[in-house]
Amino acid sequence: MSKAKIEKYIPEVMVVLNNKFSDGVAPKEFNGYISSFGASIIQSGLKATVALFENQNANSVQDRSCLTKIILEVLGADEENLLTHILNNQDNEELLKEKIISIAVAIKLSLRTFELKKGLTNVVC
Numbered sequence: 253m254s255k256a257k258i259e260k261y262i263p264e265v266m267v268v269l270n271n272k273f274s275d276g277v278a279p280k281e282f283n284g285y286i287s288s289f290g291a292s293i294i295q296s297g298l299k300a301t302v303a304l305f306e307n308q309n310a311n312s313v314q315d316r317s318c319l320t321k322i323i324l325e326v327l328g329a330d331e332e333n334l335l336t337h338i339l340n341n342q343d344n345e346e347l348l349k350e351k352i353i354s355i356a357v358a359i360k361l362s363l364r365t366f367e368l369k370k371g372l373t374n375v376v377c
Contacts, residue, residue, distance in 0.1 A: 261358035280368040281314040302335045318377035
């Protein structure tokens, strides 16, 4: 993960985030979710982290799978979800892991350009 790779993804991430949060306001909870995403990959592994974030039954305030959907969109993948994309590309898992972490950092940096509000209920991913 290099600075250049992260910076390469920022314009793509901004396009996706602007489409998701066209009013310039993003859920404050996403800041915490994306902060824990990278640490979780390091601690628990890529597949376990993505499976956790895509869990629809989690007791999270906002839908954490929105972040994995954003990552999947930036990757330009056709699969239904990020975990399926990872499982379908196990031969390149290390490279994919590096890309996902770089995109996650780009999301974290890009979220700083949005107003973050707690308790938004109209978030659609």
